[in-house]
Amino acid sequence: MNNKARVIWWTLFILIIAFGIFFSSTAFVKQIPKSVKGTWQTGFLKHNVLQAERQLLADEAVARNIGTALVLELAGNGGFRKGETSRCGKIQGVNAWNRNAELCLPEIEETFSASALKKLQEKIPNRKYTAVGTDAKFFYALGAKEDINSNYGEYIFNTSISADMGYSFSEYKVLFTDAFDLLAQCNEEKNLQSCLEKNRRAYWRFTDCEKEEFKIQERRVVFCVRSPSSSTVYDYQGKEIPVKYSLTLDFTPEKPFPIEELVVEKEGMELSVRFPQDPSAEGYKIYYTDWAGAPVAVQRTHNPAEVFETKTTGFVEVRLLHNPLLENCVKEKMAGEVYLCEGEIYYLIKDSQIISDETYYVGVTSIKEEKESGLTTFILAK
Structure with missing residues (x-):
């Protein structure tokens, strides 16, 4: 078989194979008209x-x-x-x-x-x-x-x-x-x-x-x-x-924010406590004591229930305060009353245990939804 014949033979063979592949691969085609010739x-x-x-x-x-x-x-x-x-x-x-x-x-x-x-x-x-x-x-x-x-x-x-x-x-x-x-x-x-x-x-x-x-x-x-x-x-x-x-x-915290800015003044048998209001708090707890170990204990733990675990002498008192909704500031403040004056809480403690020439320590926590903040500091009052 010469080269020309070989080319013609292979060309016909390839065309036959190509048409076979086309018809066999068109699986989605049905009912091909028998009259089809080339178009x-x-x-x-x-x-x-x-x-x-x-x-x-x-x-x-x-x-x-x-x-x-x-x-x-x-x-x-x-x-x-x-x-x-x-x-x-x-x-x-x-x-x-x-x-x-x-x-x-x-x-x-x-x-x-x-x-x-x-x-x-x-x-x-x-x-x-x-x-x-x-x-x-x-x-x-x-x-x-x-x-x-x-x-x-x-x-x-x-x-x-x-x-x-x-x-x-x-x-x-x-x-x-x-x-x-x-x-x-x-x-x-x-x-x-x-x-x-x-x-x-x-x-x-x-x-x-x-x-x-x-x-x-x-x-x-x-x-x-x-x-x-x-x-x-x-x-x-x-x-x-x-x-x-x-x-x-x-961003509501798990617990209320601690009260960190606190001013305490002592006069005779009275302790005057002042701190910034926390609008999100429902109330506050004031802790006051004559125990000298309180400032050190509060550095070890901020949990109020644990701060006084090692106390062996002296007394600890707690006052529960509500958080005023409106300002109710007056010039002459009464002991046991909570006052809101220009964004600050005022509270006057009068207690027979307080002696004029003794030293005391005061700390404050805030309360919300029955949760109490940490007790972070005790302020010296003397």
């Missing part, structure tokens, strides 16, 4: 395959718009659906991620999947989708098989879709970690604003991302958080929109 492939691609691809492209565009709209909606509501209220409530209309020690974090993947499926059913009612979710930056929906019939046969195709949103819900894990860090660092800090400004990430802002303003309501703070990875999405008009999160964190 069937083009007609089938045009009237069946291309039509299916057009439908899928249109569905993916709808899915992309649904996905990006939900990204912005959920972020603006702290990871919750529009109109939904966190179990921990809202502050200034913004969902809270915690209340005291209770966490109320959004189930973001589940929320997105349920909302996306509902919207897909509304926007593409002729499709049946089952599993809906995200994989990295892609939004996917598993669909059923459908067919397209034409004069060129039947084409069966998968209606599953996958749309690139340009955003990953893994950002919420970053935000959760940031929030936990802030709570751990600032929950027990009395000057909350200073602590937050020192420890927050640069993309965490107070109230508004553009014009931030620190607002606090019972130790609850509203944040606007920019995307940690500067993520943006495109709306249905092609406008690029940065992702921003709105959420509230509750």
Whole structure:
């Protein structure tokens, strides 16, 4: 066999194999007309395959718009659906991620999947989708098989879709970690604003991302958080929109704050006690004693129940005070009455155990919800 004959033979062989592969691999094609000679492939691609691809492209565009709209909606509501209220409530209309020690974090993947499926059913009612979710930056929906019939046969195709949103819900894990860090660092800090400004990430802002303003309501703070990875999405008009999160964190401490600024004056059998009011406290306890070991003991432990465990001499007295809601300051103060004067608590102790030429020590704790703060210092009165 010469070279020319060999080329012709191999060409025919390859063509036969190619046609065999095409017909055997077209598993989704049924009812091929017997009249097809040479134009069937083009007609089938045009009237069946291309039509299916057009439908899928249109569905993916709808899915992309649904996905990006939900990204912005959920972020603006702290990871919750529009109109939904966190179990921990809202502050200034913004969902809270915690209340005291209770966490109320959004189930973001589940929320997105349920909302996306509902919207897909509304926007593409002729499709049946089952599993809906995200994989990295892609939004996917598993669909059923459908067919397209034409004069060129039947084409069966998968209606599953996958749309690139340009955003990953893994950002919420970053935000959760940031929030936990802030709570751990600032929950027990009395000057909350200073602590937050020192420890927050640069993309965490107070109230508004553009014009931030620190607002606090019972130790609850509203944040606007920019995307940690500067993520943006495109709306249905092609406008690029940065992702921003709105959420509230509750920095209520486990125990009330200790009273650290304390002024004590002694006159005869009376002790005059003055300290700044803690508006969050329900009341206070005043401890006074003649035990000289009190200042050392309070450095060892701040637990009031343990401070006096080693006391062997002297007396210890405790006075329970309420926290005034309104100012009731008077010039002549009576013993046993609690006064609020320009943000300070005044209390006068009169006790027959107090001797004019003896030394005494006074400490104060605050009380809230039956919890008592630590006892951090004793002030000398002589």
